[in-house]
Amino acid sequence: MNDLLQDFYDEACELVEETNNGLLTLERQPTDKEAIDDVFRTIHTLKGASGVFEIAPFTNTVHAGEDLLDAVRDGALTLTSDSVDLLLEVNDQLVKWLQALHRSGQLPADAEPTSQRLSRLLRSRLSGVNIDESGGQGVEKAPIPHDWCARIPDDVRVLIEERAAVEDLVFVRYTPDQACYFSGTDPLATVSGLDDVLWRWVGIPDYDTHDTDETDRDPYQCRLVIECVCSGPVEAVETCFRYEPDSVIAAKIEESPADEELPVDESARARNWWLIEVRKQLSEELPTSIIKGVVRSVERVLARCLADHSNAIGIEEITAAAQLAIEQSSCAPLLALVDEALGAIDPLELAAFEMNASLDQPADDRSQMSEAKRQVSAVLRVEQSRVDKLVDLSGELVVAKNALPFLMKRIEEGAPTRDICREIKAVYDVVDRIADDFQTAVMHVRMVRLQGIFQKFHRLVRDTSRKIGKQVVLEISGEETEVDKNIVEKLSDPLVHLLRNSLDHGIEMPEVRQENGKPAEATIALKASALEDRVLIEISDDGKGIDPAIVREKAILKGVIDDERAAQLTDEQAINLILEPGFSTAESITELSGRGVGMDAVRTVLEECGGSLQIKSQVGVGTTIEVYVPLSMAVTQIMLIDIGDVQLGVSIDAIIETVKVSTEMIQKVRGDEVVVLRDRLIPLVRLGSRLGIQSKPRTGDTDELRVLVVQIDGEDVGLVVDRFHSSVDVLIRPLVGVLAACRHYSGSAIMGDGRVLLVVRLSEILS
Amino acid sequence: MTLTIIEKEAVLDGAIGIENLDALINFVADTPEARIDLESVTHLHGGILQWIIEAKIPISTLPKEESCRAWLDAAGLLEAKQSTDPSFSA
Numbered sequence: 106m107n108d109l110l111q112d113f114y115d116e117a118c119e120l121v122e123e124t125n126n127g128l129l130t131l132e133r134q135p136t137d138k139e140a141i142d143d144v145f146r147t148i149h150t151l152k153g154a155s156g157v158f159e160i161a162p163f164t165n166t167v168h169a170g171e172d173l174l175d176a177v178r179d180g181a182l183t184l185t186s187d188s189v190d191l192l193l194e195v196n197d198q199l200v201k202w203l204q205a206l207h208r209s210g211q212l213p214a215d216a217e218p219t220s221q222r223l224s225r226l227l228r229s230r231l232s233g234v235n236i237d238e239s240g241g242q243g244v245e246k247a248p249i250p251h252d253w254c255a256r257i258p259d260d261v262r263v264l265i266e267e268r269a270a271v272e273d274l275v276f277v278r279y280t281p282d283q284a285c286y287f288s289g290t291d292p293l294a295t296v297s298g299l300d301d302v303l304w305r306w307v308g309i310p311d312y313d314t315h316d317t318d319e320t321d322r323d324p325y326q327c328r329l330v331i332e333c334v335c336s337g338p339v340e341a342v343e344t345c346f347r348y349e350p351d352s353v354i355a356a357k358i359e360e361s362p363a364d365e366e367l368p369v370d371e372s373a374r375a376r377n378w379w380l381i382e383v384r385k386q387l388s389e390e391l392p393t394s395i396i397k398g399v400v401r402s403v404e405r406v407l408a409r410c411l412a413d414h415s416n417a418i419g420i421e422e423i424t425a426a427a428q429l430a431i432e433q434s435s436c437a438p439l440l441a442l443v444d445e446a447l448g449a450i451d452p453l454e455l456a457a458f459e460m461n462a463s464l465d466q467p468a469d470d471r472s473q474m475s476e477a478k479r480q481v482s483a484v485l486r487v488e489q490s491r492v493d494k495l496v497d498l499s500g501e502l503v504v505a506k507n508a509l510p511f512l513m514k515r516i517e518e519g520a521p522t523r524d525i526c527r528e529i530k531a532v533y534d535v536v537d538r539i540a541d542d543f544q545t546a547v548m549h550v551r552m553v554r555l556q557g558i559f560q561k562f563h564r565l566v567r568d569t570s571r572k573i574g575k576q577v578v579l580e581i582s583g584e585e586t587e588v589d590k591n592i593v594e595k596l597s598d599p600l601v602h603l604l605r606n607s608l609d610h611g612i613e614m615p616e617v618r619q620e621n622g623k624p625a626e627a628t629i630a631l632k633a634s635a636l637e638d639r640v641l642i643e644i645s646d647d648g649k650g651i652d653p654a655i656v657r658e659k660a661i662l663k664g665v666i667d668d669e670r671a672a673q674l675t676d677e678q679a680i681n682l683i684l685e686p687g688f689s690t691a692e693s694i695t696e697l698s699g700r701g702v703g704m705d706a707v708r709t710v711l712e713e714c715g716g717s718l719q720i721k722s723q724v725g726v727g728t729t730i731e732v733y734v735p736l737s738m739a740v741t742q743i744m745l746i747d748i749g750d751v752q753l754g755v756s757i758d759a760i761i762e763t764v765k766v767s768t769e770m771i772q773k774v775r776g777d778e779v780v781v782l783r784d785r786l787i788p789l790v791r792l793g794s795r796l797g798i799q800s801k802p803r804t805g806d807t808d809e810l811r812v813l814v815v816q817i818d819g820e821d822v823g824l825v826v827d828r829f830h831s832s833v834d835v836l837i838r839p840l841v842g843v844l845a846a847c848r849h850y851s852g853s854a855i856m857g858d859g860r861v862l863l864v865v866r867l868s869e870i871l872s
Numbered sequence: 873m874t875l876t877i878i879e880k881e882a883v884l885d886g887a888i889g890i891e892n893l894d895a896l897i898n899f900v901a902d903t904p905e906a907r908i909d910l911e912s913v914t915h916l917h918g919g920i921l922q923w924i925i926e927a928k929i930p931i932s933t934l935p936k937e938e939s940c941r942a943w944l945d946a947a948g949l950l951e952a953k954q955s956t957d958p959s960f961s962a
Contacts, residue, residue, distance in 0.1 A: 292918035305946040324923050
């Protein structure tokens, strides 16, 4: 994939995601004008970006979606849930196409028919909004402007209308980008690509009406506007302007264009819209040369608008005002007529229309897009300050390195050993500090906000709840919390599973909730918060909760646990049995709940990235699942322990304390060794025997055991080892190949002296 | 493009690209009553046409090239010349 396409892929993925989130916001708050504008701008930008590539089906589909949103923005259409469904489906298709582009550099073979189907569906929602449904490649296909013939001489206009009756003619209004000269665009050359131009006009709108000193203007800023009428079809025009789709309006000229531009069944809303538009046109200071054309055009529009609505203003009055306007070379008579018509309309209704019109802001104003909306992807965006920090540290490292040759020289010169040792220690301290700072800075580079994955869950919850007939709102908080990018990526699937479980098993049907005195709409809260060295993600619902008695019963039934053990468990411990392999509380296996392997898989994935989870639930009130993950996977602190001749590592996160216990303190409860530490009964586990390693206590240690007290799944356990050492920072790599089957070890690390160290997986050993 | 200055007239030849704009602006700035001869011009860049319109540059001779002439017509410059130059014939 070339760099340009890669850049497009990255940007397009973000834009699609932003559109998804915006649509979901809009669905909840359909009148949120800022949300409407945001979504429109995003999809408009996506259309523009795609226009650079030869991916017409992609661009056409996005364009159809943009038309729909444009109608929503203009107030001509209300965004319903069905329309949101369709737009989300379109976005899903766009993602598939983007993935195909990423894989092969081209769209799949069926892209064109798919695009046509989606575009037809999108445009079918635009009933009442006059949009040309012919295929497009990104060129603006607005209705033909009501002043389209304003500049065309009468004789040419007659000719055009005659030809339009028997062939495709297209009106084109081209407003090149102001900076187009710098990008190598020559507007005249672009238009020269059109076939059979019947009429053309080029001008500078302000120039005609302002008697200013034109020499002060920047000659390199394009201010041209070009209009022309050429042979169709519209597709040919689109091809000509495929690199500047946003700069062009192309509309097919019908036999009687001014009549055709108005829907036959004109609604009052459309009438108001046209009147306001016409008034704007008439209020402008128009050059005398085009007044006649404008008047003729407006005359037709008014005749259609007003005559169809039983207005007090009749055709005769409109014709008379138009005639007077032509004679006086002034639009004033028509303007008075329009004002009279507008005066008869409810002022509140008009105010609403004008408010919508005021939303028409520059479409590609990306600066308003929040940087916080970046999603997790193969591209990592880093704040410059974090990179600056790395650069500073690298500079410090270079300076520190320069001390070493100086030390070597001192040794060669026979400096006293004591002095040399002191100086080496000083240099080491400096390098050590820089290395620590470097590690911290590098870790910060890879820290990303959870927002990227959290935002996707709005869609998941919406779609899933609609599918299963439940009413659920997702409340997200703390999404600005930062975690290592690798962990964020691993978190996505487990969180999806937990949310689905909550939707499927936790939340009751609306009628059941109401019977239980709860609101029909359930709430799932997804909350992230930063702890000292970990991040806590809580998924809470106000559903039916988990009944520990049922869990116990099923655990026994499925052989997960025996009767005796089940009776000993607290309710919280019983609830956490659902994390055991093969357990499922679903009364029936559904598409969502899977087949009872999910929660075990979730726990395994979380543990692989150094995380854990806890379940808390109250029957009838709801369930909270707490997911703990480390801030970073890059470096882990472990404690070194010896069993016999083997040295192993234990994650420092799990260790509560290290104690030496006299053998006299060890007691037996039901055959198992336990020890009482500060009034707590701690079961003991001989780690050597669990791992099949021969223990070799140090000489003189026969009456004393070294115990590592760890906490697993909320339970304290004492691990008996031969020796323990200090903690070290290591980079843990997952086990691969044959070793990957060794469930007792979570990974390996290479020590400073080159030895390979295995790190034990406590949850597996103690299960 | 070739640009030949003959007294107060700049005689242009060939395709006039945007890169020629500076030279033309300087010529007009340095030459009172400057005018341009477009007779041998085969293509006019949009930026040049815009400059001609805005700076109201007098055209002494219109281009022979039809497409070039069509653009001047579209800009109303043919009509303007017709009205100010009695010897003009379209």
